[in-house]
Amino acid sequence: QVQLVESGGGLVQAGGSLRLSCAASGRTSSNYVVGWFRQAPGKEREFVATIAWNAGRTYYGDSVKGRFTISRDNAKDTAYLQMNSLKPEDTAVYYCAAKYGNLNLYAAAYSYWGQGTQVTVSS
Numbered sequence: 001q002v003q004l005v006e007s008g009g010g011l012v013q014a015g016g017s018l019r020l021s022c023a024a025s026g027r028t029s030s031n032y033v034v035g036w037f038r039q040a041p042g043k044e045r046e047f048v049a050t051i052a053w054n055a056g057r058t059y060y061g062d063s064v065k066g067r068f069t070i071s072r073d074n075a076k077d078t079a080y081l082q083m084n085s086l087k088p089e090d091t092a093v094y095y096c097a098a099k100y101g102n103l104n105l106y107a108a109a110y111s112y113w114g115q116g117t118q119v120t121v122s123s
Contacts, residue, residue: 002112009117020081022096034079038092
């Protein structure tokens, strides 16, 4: 059973930066994918970014491409989401999720979820 704990959310002004962390424990294979999703009030959960743990391949949602960077630290078993040039529309609860197997953009494909961390961007 994989357990995920997010941290790093907060309040930031538009144009600022935040880095989210997702610490994982309990995984049993390196054939593993971590994704970040977000959900704003009244909206559906949205794909943000994903990374394949072994190969380091990444994929981003169109709304964050060029501004956000997903990465991982194997030694710490932690994934990161560096968010730059933040906009008010980035305000949401951000969730870290994990699955075994291939990269996937769909939330339903992920078996393990963190508790979420709030990111608020003021204008």
